[in-house]
Amino acid sequence: MPFSKLPFRKAVSGVTAAAALALGATLMAAPTASAVGSSACTKNIKDQTLQVVQWDHADMYTSPSFKSKVKKSVFAGNNVRVYCTAKGGSWYYGKFGRTTGWMEEHSFF
The missing domain is CATH 2.30.30.40 (SH3 Domains)
Incomplete structure (x- = not known):
């Protein structure tokens, strides 16, 4: 089975993407x-x-x-x-x- 199809890799990728979206939204909403x-x-x-x-x-x-x-x-x-x-x-x-x-x-x- 290729590494990209492993369940662990998909879970880590999903968590990373969600964290990046949350951080981006926080930074856009916060005033300088x-x-x-x-x-x-x-x-x-x-x-x-x-x-x-x-x-x-x-x-x-x-x-x-x-x-x-x-x-x-x-x-x-x-x-x-x-x-x-x-x-x-x-x-x-x-x-x-x-x-x-x-x-x-x-x-x-």
């Missing part, structure tokens, strides 16, 4: 990380890197508000890649390492 957080952007910035200058650290938030959850603390001297601003330029949306979020303008200036 930047699309979710950046939805509050009002002005785009052409790929700029800013250095944190606050005394000790600056917090990165889930939305452009001090009432939102802190995602990460970025220490002074570290660079953050920024993509856009909100609320008249008083908040910057950017990325530090693998974390994206909002930082208040005084973090940088």
